[in-house]
Amino acid sequence: MGIRQVEMARDYFQKNNIHFDKAFSSTQERACDTLEIATDHQMPYKRLKDLREKCYGIFEGRDEFLLPWNYNNPNVDPTMEKDEDVVNRMHRAVVEILDNINDGETALIVGHGDILAKYVRDVADPNFAGFANASIVKLSVDGKNVHLDKYVWPAEGLKQI
Template sequence: MSKKLYLMRHGETLFNQLKKVQGACDSPLTTLGQEQAKQARNYFRQKQIQFAGRYASTQERACDTMEMIQPNSFYTRKKGLKEWNFGFYEGAPEYLNPPHKSGQESYGDFFLDYGGESVDQVEQRMTTTLTQIMEDLEGENALAVSSGGALFSFYLKWRQEKDRRPTFSNCCILVYTYQEGQFYLQTSIDPGK
């Protein structure tokens, strides 16, 4: 049976607004971030999409987004859905992020030397967590709320040559089908547009 994963980024946070590096550290949703979550909630309602399972990163920004999208609904918090840990760069201005090395699309293993994670580590824990979620899912659709870097790492692992690169804006929704242990990107949705 084919299942669908609706993998979302949280709404805009204070650190997003201030252009600060935000991985393992956390900051609250802004008014705009709350509005983005409500737009995602309206999208799911209009499309009449029901979820057999709901999951969020353990970070406040993801939980708050989930609670606005699915108010009064049970969800499970998963550490494996947390944002990329940027080590000593946490909370620093975004302009201090390193440039990508030639031929790379991400920061690779740069943050390992600064107490953070590599793109491979983030991809592996996201894949492990999301695979378990989909294997255990008793129904058709799952919703998972995470963060931009984690979504991008997961995307790099599972993208196909034909895939059009999605935007990773706040509250974007990446829709994957899951079959026989594999994830296939179907579409990306920006409910605010």
């Protein structure tokens, strides 16, 4: 289902004549696969470690619905990456991306919903609800200000077969 969701995001870009000058991805394989599908394997991209997923410590790889904070248990594993560190890492990634694009250029950034949502909440919209799988946000940067211009989820309503 994830592949089909990304194909729908790719189709959205094509249908709306959205083109990217540069592309960046988390170093994690599924993010690279997502970027390659979204660009029809037609675009070179740079992998950035700072876009990688949040480290969940001893909870890494467990089903999200089994995590203790989903049941009002505030106990957080001390080996888990702190949200503040995640946001700082994302800021570093965005600075690197902005250093690699020129004014007026567009960039496709593929990462992971949790870390990207934390960044959007920190810089653009504290009420941002978060990302669905293969959803898209358009951010614009004006000097040091980041604006959330649009959120779309091309795969909304896609039924699992």
